[in-house]
Amino acid sequence: MTTPLPPWPPRRTDRRTAAPYAAVPREPADPARSGRRWVRRRARGMTAEAAAAALDVARFDARQNSRFEDSALDERGPAELGEWERIARLLADACPGTVYDPDTDDVVRAELAADADADAAAAAREAELREAMRIAARADELQALRELGALEQAEPREGDEAVREELTRRAGGYVQADVDTWLARALATHRGHYQDPAAREEAAAGRLTPPVLAHAALLTELLRLAPGADVEELVFAARLAAAEPKATGDLAAALTRARPDR
Structure with missing residues (x-):
């Protein structure tokens, strides 16, 4: 009785393993800061009326999100709402026709100085x-x-x-x-x-x-x-x-x- 020859070319049974990935430590993300910066980018060029309308939308979203169980863990949502409220007040107190510009916002400039x-x-x-x-x-x-x-x-x-x-x-x-x-x-x-x-x-x-x-x-x-x-x-x-x-x-x-x- 003859022994059958192995198949040629031989099948590879070993799996190629990926090189180990070394994670580079990074500074933890700040959801609240990210939310405020997003609002400022959206609000650039807005008038008082546009900011008030955006604030209404943010309040509606906040009410909708409050129904979820994990809403208490959300840091970005409240930060965005608070920033819309601040910008809306800022424009309401400004001269008519004023548009929002983060570059001239004293709060933003103070934050940038603190970051620096x-x-x-x-x-x-x-x-x-x-x-x-x-x-x-x-x-x-x-x-x-x-x-x-x-x-x-x-x-x-x-x-x-x-x-x-x-x-x-x-x-x-x-x-x-x-x-x-x-x-x-x-x-x-x-x-x-x-x-x-x-x-x-x-x-x-x-x-x-x-x-x-x-x-x-x-x-x-x-x-x-x-x-x-x-x-x-x-x-x-x-x-x-x-x-x-x-x-x-x-x-x-x-x-x-x-x-x-x-």
Whole structure:
């Protein structure tokens, strides 16, 4: 007895599955706001008589809808009716022949201003969150380099002053001497972000602490006096700046004034 051959081509029994859909979170819709905006679009160009007629229709619809059980959950219907009533009163109190224009409606303009303020506040919060995440990620990166003993190989970036504060916060407020030394040396030798004169001015304007600035200023003058010196040979500058930042700054200023070219 022969075994029958399978059909050719073989039938496909597997089903192609769709790729998983990742829903993007959105701000919840506001039915009441949507209803008011719809009324304003419909009412544009209406006179007082036309708005009154539209209000009668809206009231009739509201009475009809009130018979349904789910009417209590309806937010848009009452909002539309209330907006028709407001616009009808607005036109009734206006000069004869006035037509409705949402662009000149004080209520609409106030809502738009409030929306703009809310959007600006939300954008500011989002920017703060992104900046906090960036600082945290950069702090993790620098911490990993510290543990590998390779911090000096890193190039300073814009915003590393805030990262220094984050590392200090993580350490319970204790001064991070190696990070301060790294930043001071970079500032003195114009490495990384500090190649830009504007960045150096911002650092001097208060983004870095006085000990770090004094350390950088003294290193700058010492390296000028000994161009071939290695910063590793000038570790005493960090200890001096940490102990007496003002005296260190005064010493750096005195060395600057003593330059032959000044």
